[in-house]
Amino acid sequence: MTVLTDRDVRIPGADGRWEVVRLHEPRAWTEHPAPFRSRVAFAAAHVVADPLGENVPGAPAVVDWDATLGFRRHLFRYGFGVAEAMDTAQRNMGLDWPAVQELVRRSAHQAEELGARIASGAGTDHRDRLATPADVREAYLEQVGFVESTGSQVIVMASRQLAAVAAGPDDYLAVYDAVLGQVREPVILHWLGEMFDPQLRGYWGSTDVAAATATFLDLVAAHADKVDGVKVSLLSADHETGLRAALPDGVRLYTGDDFNYPQLIRGDGTHHSDALLGAFAAVAPAASAALAALDAGDLAAYDAEMAPTLPLSRHVFEAPTWHYKTGIAFLSWLCGHQPGFTMVGGLQSARSVVHLGRLLALANDARLLPDPDLAAHRLGVWLEGAGVRP
Template sequence: MSQLAYPQILLPNEHGELFTYQLKGPGEFQRPSAPIQTRKVYAAAHVIPVMDADNTPGAPASVDWEATLAYRHELWSYGLGVADAMDTAQRGMGLDYAATCELINRSAAQAAAVVAENRYPAVAGRTVRDLIACGVGTDQLDPAQVNPGDLQQVTDAYLEMLRLVEASGAKSILMCSRALVKAASSAADYLQVYSTLLEAANEPVILHWLGEMFDPALSGYWGDTDLQAATATFEQLLQTHAQKIDGVKVSLLDAEHEKRLRASLPAGVRLYTGDDFNYPELIDGDGQLYSDALLGIFAAIYPAASAALQAFDAGEQHRGRATLDSTRDLGLHIFSAPTFYYKTGIAFLSWLNGHQRGFQMVGGLHAGRSLPHLVRTFVLADSAGLLLRPELAAERMHQLLAVNGITSPVSTLTGVS
């Protein structure tokens, strides 16, 4: 029986020696014909810059809005919500405050149009808040200019953005703040600021706990470097304000900690896993409890993630888990240390799959990973069936290697019998 033929390409291994790699082709992933039911998920999406803009560190972000918003439509069409203006979108890491505000308003407006027009079967009947959740932060403040003890300045910055996100119609995600780390001196300070924000929120929010592996400036968040003590403060906040909390998004890359926290949550509060290492087991659950998801890796593996969630909906737990497991090596690699640069891998796959014209990121962050790292990303993505246009991906990989001085001819096989 004849099968499709996919390209082969010469790639350098970790020793710089070329080897022939045969692409396996895309997985059999289908867009869902109805909304996903058994898990609530958001994919944290990246932003795509104008390719001929000044995408250098410190330059104001010049965003290709057409391509950036098209990527969000792609995620919605697969049944996933979008978490926007988060660290995956380079919030505070190349995306300046003005561009952040514009991103929130543009993405929320697109989500509202999708809902009003009932555009995709995968999100039929969903609300705008189901489709889009946006980060509420303090990036209009320079942490270096924040005075220790000035909680009011930090609170006011948070409230300004909370009003912006709520006015857009999106769900609010209260992000960790570098400025709050500078201003706060105790757990009580964190409780004071967050209590004020939760009391001011008009709708339930998602609380986001981002670990220092994602942002070293967040060390000691919740007032303590000891994880157990920090968790106790976090849980105190949850118990006091449960009615204002839709869920918590935990990005500590510690599966056992997440399971313990998940079991202690107040009724009605979701655990949105942010663990880009252990998401298969956490989303699958233990037979009683499971995690929902708000993940950067889902922006890279969204066809497989959607297929897994569809399997869970169909009662095919083992197939759903196996599909997620098939992407885990890719997730471990993209989020490997220094984890700060995981966004480079997501933009790289976006380029390979034709969602952006060039491999660039705002702030020059596309230079954050080495060529061997990107070659390994290419191979792992193909192994997981996530190079959806193999010929294009091979040609673009060839171009990248050529720019880096490596001759790597691409040849398409005539057929496989």
């Protein structure tokens, strides 16, 4: 017989059994408001839905701006720049263009006030009918111009519309040549793999990753002065290590590998990756402690701080990977960063009871529950509402 205490919580399993999790005492994480010296680190942040908004599938997004900006201040306090209006914020999955514009304006203004770094996604998702690569080019230029007008750095996001109309690598190069020829400051190029968005299959003109990489490198080499770095989200550590070694001098590799980021950021002694990760929105205090240790040259402490975050990240990003945003928002709610667990587009339904319950156990293992009692209470309320009782 299992003896339960007030520090225990039950989480459901797929087999109908319940696991007892003993809650750890909260850890007092050290804030780190200054940027890190040894790595550039962005956390891709989610948006908090207004619980009274009509945030159903297909409806315009209604955002809780106070909670959304509050979460960004949480990330800034731990040394991270914010990667804004990216796929973590539900681009192409509920966050429409008017909401994107308001989000980038507000977030860029806050970052300027706080002296923090921000980079924001510019894509082509505000236009419905793009029939040619030239149409895609013009759509890109509109969004790039908007992001630049806010003072934010630009992240040139992968475009579903370009993937749909491009006939081959030359169409990609022509569109990106035009965009990079007109940006005012160096940008981050984003290569998002099909595991994050199936509509991006064959990006850069080929489903063969080696061929696509060759095209991508040709583009970067031709515009190295306009490329601060590349953000690669293919979930392949081997591909990333090869790509970063082939980049021109001065061009960063911002890892987007939520499965292998500790080793990629640590580096191999010759090259390392910087970071632009949705996972860092979930594990910010622990990742901050790890990066501070890296700044101090303490690799053992870096490894020890990062290691407990990886099982949590791999669970959040498990297949179907594109639904990882649901876990990010659920953890934010469990940790008290937002008042409720609702998402724009109704995306709170995208993960199962079992998946979300497991998040509490993994966050507890990583000492990432600032108020374990609140987290346990909220999980219990949510499970009961879902019709699940031990």
